[in-house]
Amino acid sequence: MxxxxxxxxxxxxxxxxxxxxxxxxxxxxxxxxxxxxxxxNTTGFDFNQPTIIALCYLGSFVTGISGLVGIVLAHVWQGENREGWAASHFTYLIRTFWIGFAASLVALVLSFVLIGFLLYPIIAVWVGIRSVMSLIKAQRREPIADPNTLAF
Known part of the structure; x- marks a missing residue:
């Protein structure tokens, strides 16, 4: 001691x-x-608004519900947006959700004739790729080139 x-x-x-x-x-x-x-944040992970929304979409593959949180945030934050590069992300992510949702409804109806079961993995991959693309560009603070496209 x-x-x-x-x-x-x-x-x-x-x-x-x-x-x-x-x-x-x-x-x-x-x-x-x-x-x-x-x-x-220039060296680490930047939790900007489009990044949070994309993470919510990706998290919905695990939770099933966080995509709804993401779309609500996207609509709310789109009106509050102050950064020019982020505007294209909001459009892109909102379209990703609603087109994915509509495609899932079509797949649900087509599941009665067993075709819809083939569409679910395609829709999941499409939503996943678009979310990751937005996430990557949001980390670089780059705008989405064509937010109205159905492609990636």
Whole structure:
């Protein structure tokens, strides 16, 4: 017990190091943007609005319900959009949901003649690819080239 007290007295800074202001593995404090806000994330994963919506769509493959959260967010955030590149993402993601939903209804009706069961995997792949494409471009903050297309 005395050894620990002596070592603390010898070097008090070693026992009171504040690591909250430094990024992990860095000796520099994190930088902030104007008004103390966080700057745009250029090195990590950016949770911007189109990214969150795309993740909700992808999460619906597991949960089955998060796609509904994604479409509600897309419609709400589309009206609040302040970033030019994101406008095309909202259109693209909203169309992805509604076209996928309509195609699923058609597949449901066609399931009575056993054709619809073949459409479900195709619809899932289509929605998945479009969601991933939007996710990738949203991370780069790039607009979707043609948000009204049915292709990817």
């Amino acid at each position: 005395e050894d620990r007290t002596k070592s603390q007295e010898a070097d008090p800074a070693a026992t009171h190091t504040d690591t909250r202001s430094a990024a992990p593995g860095s000796s520099h404090p994190p930088s902030t943007g104007p008004s103390g806000s966080s700057p745009a």
